[in-house]
Amino acid sequence: MPASIHAAASGSPTRADGRASFQKARRRASVQALLLALPLIVFLLSTFIAPIALLLARSVENKEVPASMPALSRALDAWDGRGVPDEYIFALLATGLRDAQQSGQLGTVARRLNFAQPEFRSLLMRTARSVRDETPPAWKPALIELDERWNAPETWRLLKRAAASPTPDYLLAAVDAQVTPQGNVAFVADNASIYRQAFLRTIAISASVTLLCLVLGYPVAWLLANLPATSSNRLMLFVIVPFWTSLLVRTTAWYVLLQPGGVINGVLMGLGLASHPLPLIFNRTGVLIGMTHVLLPYMILAIFSVMKGVSPVYVRAAQSLGAHPFTAFVRIYIPQTLPGVGAGCFLVFVLALGYYITPALLGGAGDEMISQLIALQTNTQLNWGLAGALSAYLVIFTAIFYFLFNRIVGIDRLRFG
Template sequence: MPASDTGLRRSLRRAERRRLLSGLGLTLPLVAFLLGFFLLPILGMLEKSVENPEIRAAMPETARALQDWNGEGIPDEAVLATFAREVVAAQKARTLASVAKRLNVEHSGWRSVVMAAGRGLPEAPEGSWRDTFAKLDPAWTEPEIWQAMKRAAAPYTDFYLLAALDLQRGDDGAIRSASADEAIYRTVLWRTLWISTVVTLACLFLGYPLAYRLATLPEGTANLLMILVLLPFWTSLLVRTASWIVLLQREGPINEILQRLGLITEPLALVFNRTGVYVAMTHVLLPFMVLPLYSVMRGIPPSFVRAALSLGARPTTAFFRVYLPLSMPGVAAGCLLVFILAIGYYITPALVGGQADQMISYFVAFFTLQTVNWGMAAALGSVLLAATIVLYLVYARLVGIDRLRLG
């Protein structure tokens, strides 16, 4: 091989390496940003949903003793003595409240039982520890509280994830449905998906004709009207939501106009219910539907529809057989974007919806800000993340099949 060819290949390889390193250098800030502000928080949320640190942190010796206990009846005197000693120590260190709060999640009322033990346990028992605990509260003679404490002493738990799906693990370890008065989260999840679906369809119904009209106008006129579409982005979400409360209330302008036109005789209930949620969320999310549709429709040559018309197709036939299939990538992108944004909405349903209209994000905020139950908040967030991923995979599958058929 001539030396000139070898030198040329080396130069090409060096140039390729420089191009590759340059590309990696340009994408490294984005990768670091996604890793630090997207992937790691998600992993942290997933860890929080199965983390079980309260008893192990406040009572490490009790946690180890309970893990060795067979779970039948009441623990022996050695375990009870260890527990009593660490209860007193945790009370002095002011860490007993976290243990009591964790057990109260398992069964309402156990918090007061644990806190009373911290205040009333003596340094040394009068007789056996079993009798001492029984005198404090009869709940300590029941196996259920000790079995719950054994579960809470494990490093990881599926309690929160099961609770987020209205499931619970019985004393025998079997998973069963929660009681009717405790099962709310599956209903909330279906409500979230239903509201998001209705809002997505409403945005598509309103956004498709608007995007079609913008795409057929001259570029200057379309750009001017696009400013009106983007105008809501320049207004605070909270302000827009509060404005809809004013517009939709019983004495608001919408009801007043309908009454003056004679369309209604009494004011309609348009706010603090599902109707208000649909209207406000559709208004907020409509631009996210219009933008993908407009970008795709702008790239469809008008000559395609004219060709169909020149070949004898009716306008409706030309639209459904030519234009609509070509615009489907914009429809799919817009629907996916609006739906994913809708399922995580919190402010709009919380302000304009009623008690039966709150979505799953409301309960995530409730457990995060009010009860400070990070495990339950992370579990609900994980369920919502899983539902989003499943729906996205179904969407990708359907779009892939449709593309193959179109091809």
């Protein structure tokens, strides 16, 4: 009798039954692990993922005019955009302004339209006061007589775009572009650009800080990785201690040290190295010093974690075969640490992209980073749509740089790993 038939006849478990039991146990363990992690997942979704998603959604939302004046928005959506609308749409405008004023939404509508054209708020407020006090036989000639701008096709095209949702206007404005009356996308001149220059400045500052952290952090990481364990642990405290200090406190300390009458300028002038105070604050120099000091530990720890796993046997073998110590270090040791270099550079670069406090305190008028402009739109201008668009581009840049760093590190691992 075959073994399988004998096992089935005798009631003993087969290999298939054992495999099914094992898979069932694994599924049970996976469900238990998921249940244990569920509170953390819910917390991250509600406090981190959801706010980011809502802010990014603001970059294409355009709810102010459609929510406050729905009938006018539907009529403008059906309008072909040629010339000036007819009496029906003018009447809907008057009714919509009156209803928005009564419901308290007129200020929201006026602020939204003022983002596109600064004079539009005064136009709407003046028109709303007029339609509240009188009801003419025909609204079109009455509103045109009130303000000649209602007879301009550009005014109605702008109102039509403000009544459409979703809209690309915020995404275009975030790169200093807009839709022309002819329907084309036009960029402002480079000398009048605000956000494109801010993006380029942010990338340049982040790249400079990353390079400085790499130059300063690589020797420190090598020293920590090659010292005896006792000495290495003691020196590691100097790398970790800054994490226990508030970022605002560290930046404020540099604010005091870098002043014209601060400690650094006082030491330089006392040693005769400078005849007058050096400009170390409210410029790019202050920003680079402050950000490098804050982000340097991230670079050191990322490279150190890889260096601890690099065996010194390879370098000694190269030297025993006649290689110069410098050549062995450059061609044997450094390639093995490139994954740590790539991880450290990516970490520092991405953190620097979104920095706000240090550039705001130590930088000047020409050192505004994109995070400062996002804060300006959310706190002062209350333009959440433009803030969401700037944030969306920042997320896109981060994803692009992650892909580039990942490709570089992956190639290096294949070549030297």
